[in-house]
Amino acid sequence: MGTIYVTDLEGEVHKLAVQSGGKLMEAIRDAGFPIEAICGGEGSCATCHVHVPPEWYDKLPKAEQTELDFVEVAMTYEPGMSRLSCQIQFNDSLEGLHIQLTEED
Numbered sequence: 001m002g003t004i005y006v007t008d009l010e011g012e013v014h015k016l017a018v019q020s021g022g023k024l025m026e027a028i029r030d031a032g033f034p035i036e037a038i039c040g041g042e043g044s045c046a047t048c049h050v051h052v053p054p055e056w057y058d059k060l061p062k063a064e065q066t067e068l069d070f071v072e073v074a075m076t077y078e079p080g081m082s083r084l085s086c087q088i089q090f091n092d093s094l095e096g097l098h099i100q101l102t103e104e105d
């Protein structure tokens with residue numbers, strides 16, 4: 001179990017418990033945030049798009065090309081910040097991770 005911090009669309013920061021090995025999208029959704037995740041975590045819809053501050057972005061596992069293909073067409077795509085939260089599994093190296101919800105959610 002670990003902790004991440006989620007900034008909502010109003011700029012409020014929330015502390016969230018995350019299972020080791022669990023997808024960030026599932027933790028966000030299960031905590032009741034309005035994240036659509038309409039493909040169920042298959043990486044094919046971009047409705048779980050989040051922004052990751054630059055100081056955390058480089059600590060994430062690299063995105064596969066298929067993830068990049070989807071996230072780059074997201075409405076609020078930001079190079080160097082945009083990821084699909086269903087494609088990121090939490091591990092101890094991400095303890096304290098900060099992410100921001102986006103308008104796609």
Ligand code: FES
Pocket residue numbers: 025036037038039040041042043044045046047048049084085086087
């Ligand atoms: S839930 Fe669809 S891309 Fe992440």
